[in-house]
Amino acid sequence: MTELATMDFHSRPQAGDAKPWAFPAPERGTLDNGLTLLRCHRPGQQVVAVEVLLDAPLEAEPAGLDGVATIMARAFSEGTDKHSAEEFAAELERAGATLDAHADHPGVRLSLEVPASRLAKGLNLIADALRAPAFADSEVERLVANRLDEIPHELANPSRRAAKELSKELFPSDARMSRPRQGTEETVAAIDSAAIRGFYEKHVRPATATAVVVGDLTGIDLDALLGDTLGAWTGSSAESRPVPPVTADDTGRVVIVDRPGAVQTQLLIGRVGPDRHDRVWPAQVLGTYCLGGTLTSRLDRVLREEKGYTYGVRAFGQVLRSAPDGTGAAMLAISGSVDTPNTGPALIDLWTVLRTLAAEGLTDAERDVAVQNLVGVAPLKYETAAAVASTLADQVEQHLPDDYQATLYRQLAATGTVEATAAAVSAFPVDRLVTVLVGDAAQIKAPVEALGIGEVTVVAAE
C-alpha cells in the first residue's frame, strides 16, 4: 500500500557556487628554550585549543614499566611547585578549562581547551605542569591504584578487549606495540613516583616538544603570554629519538576471545599497512571510505541496510607511528559488532564484499561520492579550534609538513577509481587479515571455522 502525498514537488536543487575554503596554514616558530610553536588564528572560535607534544614515546618506557608514560601524563595535572593536586584541578576549572593528557606510541600529548578570555591562566597552568610537576608520592600511588582499578573495566568492554587481542596477535611479543598502551596489572603495579620522575627527566624537555595554539587570538599578545608561560620552561637540549620500524604478522587467522552468553560478537579484523608518508595514502583513504566509511559504503550496504546484522561496521586506517624516513605504519582495520546467531553469515558476507571488491573494483560513481564527501566535509570538520589543533599536532607527531592536510585534499580530488580500488584491495587482502572475535565461542566457533579464513583459536576473556 502506498499513500499519495499532497505536497507540491520540486526537482532536486542544484548546488550554488562553492565558496573557497582551505585548511588553515599555521605560523611556525621556535621559542628561546627550543620549544617549537605552531599558531593559527581562527576568527570566532572563542574556546582556544592548545596541544603540547612531548617526545616520550611508549617504546621509551623502561622494561617492566609499561604504563609509566600514561601515569606521567596523568600526573601532570596532579600538582606543581605552586599548587597541590586539588588546587591545580580547582584552578583549571576556575578558568573554565579542561586539560587532558594521554600517552600513545608516538609520544605524550596534552590538550588544553580554555576560553580565549582566560588563555593566560590556562597557559600558566599547563606551563607549570610541564615545567615543575610535583609527582608527589601519594598522588602517584593514587594514580597507580586508579589505573589498576580501570583495567578490569577495559577487559569487560568488548571493543577494548578486541583491540588488546589484535595488538598481541599482530606484533612480535618483544615489541612495545604488542602490549597494552596503558600497561598491565603487573607492570602498572611496579610504577612509583621515582619511575615517573626518571621517565620525565629523561624524555621531557622543551627542546623536543611542540606546542600548537589555535583559536580566536584577536587582541591577544600571544608572544608575551608564551614568554611568561611555556617560554619559561627550561631543559637540556637533545636530539629527537630515532623511531624504530614497525613489523607485524598478518598471516590470515582467527582468535576468538570467549565471552559465554554474549548477545553480540565484536569484530576487529586488521593488519598493518602504509602510513601518510606513503604515496598510496590518499588512494587508501578513498578506497577505505568506499569499503566502510559510512552506512552507504559497501560493508554497511550489505551487513546493515540489507541484512540488519549490525548497527554499523566501519573500515578505517589509523596511523600507529610514523618516522621521518617514511618507515612508519598504520593499523588498517574493520570493526563493528553483529548479533551472535548471525556471526557466521555476517563474516561470509564481509568476505564476499572484500572478494567482490578485488574482482570487480570500485565504480566511478562510488569514487566520486567518496571524494565529494571527504573533501567537501573539510570546512565542517574543521569548524572548531580543537579540531584544527588536533590535526596540526598529528602532522607534527607524524613528521609531516605543516601543509600536509591542505595538500591531501588536493590529492584526494585527483585520485582516480583505479588507484582507489588498488589501494583498498592491497589494504584488505582476503588472506592476510587477522580476525579477532569477542563473543560466545560455543556458538560462533563452528560457523567461523567453516569459513576457511584461517586457523581458529579460542582464548579466555581474562
Next chain:
Amino acid sequence: MPMGHTATAQAGSGGLTATEHRLANGLRVVLSEDHLTPVAAVCLWYDVGSRHEVKGRTGLAHLFEHLMFQGSAQVKGNGHFEFVQGAGGSLNGTTSFERTNYFETMPAHELELALWLEADRMGSLLTALDDESMENQRDVVKNERRQRYDNVPYGTAFEKLTALAYPEGHPYHHTPIGSMADLDAATLEDARAFFRTYYAPNNAVLSVVGDIDPERTLAWVEKYFGSIPGHDGKPAPRDGSLPETIGEQLREVVEEEVPARALMAAYRLPHDGTRACDAADLALTVLGGGESSRLYNRLVRRDRTAVAAGFGLLRLAGAPSLGWLDVKTSGDVEVPVIETAIDEELARFAEEGPTAEEMERAQAQLEREWLDRLGTVAGRADELCRYAVLFGDPQLALTAVQRVLEITAEEVQEVAKARLRPDNRAVLVYEPVTDEDATEDTAAAAGDENEEAAK
C-alpha cells in the same frame, strides 16, 4: 506568507542573533546568520519523543526515526544519506524522551539540498515506507540495543534507574531505545500511524544557522515546505507531573557479571527551563562535575574508595529532571562505605551551601560548555530548536549562559537542601557475580545515554 521579526543581540548572547518566522501551515522557522565559515546547519525538531509512546510500543519513536532515512517520494532507498554525504555534508537523527531531531551540516552552497530533502520526507515519507525497510531497520535497532546496552557492563543501568525514578505508567518510565519485545511487536501500520499523527509542519521547528542569506533561505523554506499540509489531532502526551520529591528512597540491587561494584542514583530535580533547574545544575557541578568537585575530592582523592565519581544532569521539560550519580568502587570497597560518604557530603553541602570559589568554578565550567555548544553552527541550530520546541522561544538559547551566571549561592543551597536528600532518590547498586552464577546476560559504560541515533 512568512512573517518575522529581527532580534537585536542581547546581553550575554555573544553577539549572536536569531530571527523567527512561521509558514501558513504552522512550521516555525528560526534563522541565525554567521559568515565566519562557509557552512550551514539545518536542524529540524519534531515535538515527539518516547514520552508519546503507548504501552506495548516502547521504542517506536526511535525506530521511526530510522525509517525517516529509508527514502521518500523523490529520494530512493538510502538517498538521503547519499545526497548529503555526496554534497560534503554530515547528518544524523536522534530520539530522546521529549523530541526527535534531524540535522544536516552542509557546505553553505549545498544548503538548498538539505532543505529539499527534509521537506520531501516530511511531506511524503509514506509513499516510500514499506515492509522491507521496516523489517531491516527493526533488526538494525535491535542490534543497536545489543551493542549499546545489552552487551556492555552496566549498559542497562540508565534504563533500570529511569524505570525506578518514574513510576509505572509514567511517560518517562521507559527509555527511548524501548524493549526487545516491543520492537518485535511494532508493525508497519504502527509506523504509518505514528507518522500521520506526529510528523506535521505544525508539530516541528526548523532552524538554519550559518553562512546563509536569510531572505533567500526563507524563500527556499517556503518553496519546499510551504505546501505540506499541517494537521491537528496530535494527542497530548500523558501527564508527566509528579510531586516535587519522591518521598522515600527507592532501591534496586542488580547482581550481574560486572567488573566492579557500582552505586548509581537518580535524584528528582526541578523541570528544565526554571531558575531552580539552573541552580541544580550548579549544585551538581560543585558536587560532582569534574576533578575538583566535592565527591571526586572525597571519594577518589582522599578516601580512595572509588575509581570514578560524578554527577550529571538530565534536563527534562515535561517531567522532573534527574540528577544522575555514578560511582564505581575501587578494589574491594563495599557500597555502604560509598553511600555513607555521599550522604555526608550532600548533607554538608545542604548545610553550608557552595563557597564563593566553588560558585565561580562551577559557573566557569558551565559557561565553557555553552561556548562549546554555541561554537558550531550545528550546536547552535540544535539549541535554537530546543528552546523553540520546549519553551516556545528560541531567543532563550542565546541568553541561557547569562541565566546560569545570574544564579546565586543561596539558590544553589536551597535546591540542594530541598532535593539532594536520601528520601528523594532512586538507588541502583551493582554487585558483581562470576560467570557461573550470573542470572542475566552481561550488559557498560553507556551510563547517562539518553539519545538514540540513526547511525
